[in-house]
Amino acid sequence: MHDIRIIRDDPAAFDAALARRGDAPVSSELIALDTRRREAIQAAQNALQERNAASKQVGAAKAKGDEDEFQRLRALVAEKKDEIARLEADAKTLQEQLDDRLMRLPNTPDADVPDGADESDNVEMRRSGTPPSFDFKPVEHFELAAAKGLDFETGGKLSGSRFVVLRGAVARLHRGLAQFMLDMHTNEHGLEETNTPVLVREEAMTGTDKLPKFGDDSYQTTNGWWLIPTSEVTLTYSVSGDILDEATLPRRMTAHTLCFRSEAGSAGRDTSGMLRQHQFEKVEMVSIVHPSKSRAELDRMTGCAEAILDRLGLAYRTLSLCTGDMGFGARRTHDIEVWLPGQDAYREISSCSTTGDFQARRMNARFRPTDGGKPEFVHTLNGSGLAVGRCLIAVLENGQQADGSVILPEALHPYMGGKTQITAEGILA
Template sequence: MHDIRMIRDNPAAFDAALARLGVSGASSEVLAVDGKRREAISAAEAAQAERNAASKQVGAAKAKGDEAEFERLRALVGEKKDEIARLEEEAKALDAALRDLLLGLPNLPHEDVPDGADEADNREIRRWGEVPEFGFAPKEHYELPCAQGLDFETAAKLSGSRFVVMTGAMARLHRALAQFMLDVHTEENGLTEVIAPVLVREECMYGTNQLPKFAEDSYQTTNGWWLIPTSEVTLTNTAREEIVDASALPRRMTAHSQCFRSEAGSAGRDTAGMLRQHQFEKVEMVSVTHPDASMEEHERMTRCAEGILERLGLPYRTVVLCTGDMGFGARKTHDIEVWLPGQDTYREISSVSVCGDFQARRMNARFRPEGGGKPEFVHTLNGSGLAVGRCLIAVLENGQTAEGGVTLPQCLHPYLGGKSRITPEGVLE
């Protein structure tokens, strides 16, 4: 959410920043509602002052025996009471309208984010690894003989499309990947592991900007809880309504969780296999930082995610998203795209975003500066470290053999009881 004082002080700069995202003239509507709200508050305060003054004079008129003046003043007190109630209700409604307007506006892009319309305008930063060459036409993950443990038919019987049942080697490999990621992030990257609920209150979804804009992309229970689309929601909201000392920052967290998305806006996309599912697992990274450190932290988190792919030997490229492809709550985003031989292209496996104080204002998450002073809003960041299912896909496709088996990354062997490959029959050995 945006600082209304910033918009009042420099509406032209605010509009110019939003124009980069294709949003025009937002400040005029915001400031019109804000102006009416401030007028209602001022009028209510003036009416309260008049009521207080009249209340003091009522007793004096009674003491003097001036019945006419007494009745006039008493009537005035009653009128002002009604006027104050009306004005306060008007100010409350305008305050809600202003909040709704601000909640519906995206974050302002960082100055070094490239302008662009869509993913074609994203800017590549770097590549790592050699794209594998096969002496055969590589298959997609769900086509591999060894991937018989990815059961989409049974999943459809249980839950419908865009679900999967994993058994045997596939389930073991999926679990090993998540465990490997958590171990690296906690033991080498300095993140604290968290296990948190996957059902959250509505205010948590507002806090991390899933609501109101992305309501149709999420699932809500009949009693008002929301299923998290990512544990960014729970991890970031641990700072909600807190004031921490600056010395407690940064707060770096990671969690492995189930995630749920309706994929309402992706009809017809990636329907084959398990690339785009309604239920999936991610190892998420979240940092809560001092404002001065957030951009440096963004680079650090990107390297944490890239490091997982490097340890797995999976080729990838990292891009900075342009204004037209960037998420609603981000100031700047790095997408990490892993090479998928079966599709002959790079596909996103992690997005690492710095949000500035955008989410912190929604959550009222603040820190107390060293040496005292007025509390300030923290900065928040989030990123996949990594999407477990997509990582499974990448391991299968990049390690596939002509016979239909898969050679597994060495770093996973300890998590698989020393086993190093999956046979064409789907057996770990």
């Protein structure tokens, strides 16, 4: 959420920043709305002063026996009371309108974020690893003989399209990947393992910029809870309303949860296999940091996600997203795309972003400087570390053999009971 005071101070700069994301100028509209709000507040304060002054004079008029003046002042007090209530109600309505408008505006990009309209304008930062070469035509994950445990038919029978049931060796691999990621993040990257709910109150979704703009992208229960699209929501909102001691920063957390997305607007995209599901699992990373550390923390977080792929021996590339492809709340985003031989393409497996104080303002999360200064807003960051299902796809496709079996990365052997492959019959061996 944006600070209207910053917009008032330099409206041209604010409009220019939003223009980089393809948004029309809005500062004049916001400032006009804010001016009306402040005028209503000032008018209410003036009316309150007038009422208080009249109230003090009522007793004096009564004591003098001046009935006409007494009645006039009583009527004035009542009139001002009604006027104050009306003006305060107007100010509240205008505040709600301003807040709603501000909440629907995307974050402003950092100055060094590349300009661009869509994903074709993203800038590749680096590549790691070499895509495997095959002496046969590689297939997609759902075509592999070893992936017999991917049961889309039963998933569809239970829940409809974009759901899958995992069985046997594939289910074990999926579980092992999540445990492997958590172990790396907690043992090597210094993140605190956290287990959070997947049902949250509306305030948590609003505070982490998922509402009100993107309500159609998530699921809401009949009694008002929301199913989380990622544990970014729960991990980040865990510090809402808090004033943290600066000495406790940074706070680095990780969680493995179910995630739910309606995939609104994705009709016809990635309909085969399990690349794009309504229900999936992800190991998320969230950092709460001092404002001066957020850019360095983004690089660190990106490195944590890359380290998972390095350990698994998977080839990937890291991109700096352009202004037209960044998410709504992001100030800067690094995407990691893993190589999928079956698609002969790199596909997203992690997205790491700094939101600056965008989320912190919405949820009023601050820290108290060690020098005793005024509390300041923290900066929040989030990133996939990694999407478990997409990592499963990558392991299956990159490890595939001519006979339909899959060789598993060495790093996963301890999580698979010492087994090193999934046979063409779909059995761990």
